[in-house]
Amino acid sequence: MPFFGTLDLAVGLAGAPVMTDLSPKTWELPGAEVLQVSYEVDEAASLAITPSSLHPSIPPYATFTVARYPESPHGPFHLASVRLIVRAGIRPRGLLIGAWCDNEAAAAALAAGWGYKVSPAEVSYVRNYQAIRGTVTIGGRTALDIALLDPEPVVGADLELFDNLHLTNVEGGAPVIVQVDPTYAHRSADRGRAELTTYEPETLGTTGIVPVYRVVAVACSADIELAAPRFVIDPTKPAISGTRRI
Secondary structure (H helix, E strand, O other): OOOOOOOOHHHHHHOOOEEOOOOOOOEEEEEEEEEEEEEEEOHHHHHOOOOOOOEEOOOOEEEEEEEEEOOOOOOOEEEEEEEEEEEEOOEEEEEEEEEEEOOHHHHHHHHHHHOOOEEEOEEEEEEOOOEEEEEEEEOOEEEEEEEEEEEEEOOHHHOOOOOEEEEEEEOOOOOEEEEEOOEEEEEEEEEEEEEEEEEOHHHHOOOOOOEEEEEEEEEEEEEEEEOOOOEEEOOOOOHHHHEEEO
């Protein structure tokens, strides 16, 4: 028998955004830079934050991501996120646990059109020959500090960045899990040793993510297209039967 998540849906939806536009205009995000660090996480804690429509990955793991977008419809911005990797049916996806952005207009649009659970923060992305590092600072305190150490070039198609799943409320409708699937035209890509220097889950509101073992870090430069969501999942039904196109 497969495992399903055990999240109390009322608790999960309490801090979720309200989507007001299910057909947002596509965002073209040229020259984006993305850093993603993966860690295995505690199984019991991760099950408790996974909706019952989804399966945990085996072993359970999470991604910590910091991205820099030099161009967007709302100007340049940085976006960081913490995701739990899950399965919707048999397909791996990244369940968004929390996100942070340094551009208020961009954050509001991402929440309204794509269901991002996003909070304000100072976010930075810095690259040199030894490392690629990303940080999230809240109230003057660094709450997340991740890095890819000793980057080595790889083929962009080898990266596993995964589509997002966002548990969200919908204005005038029932809550859903929205699938967000950006497309990447890679310019370059790297892989290296993962480092999670600072992680304060209480500050970030991600206490269900408990890192155990490092896995890998990847990074890329890419032209990203963020189109309108195409699929939603009923959070009360297994994804294999509760997914529909919008």
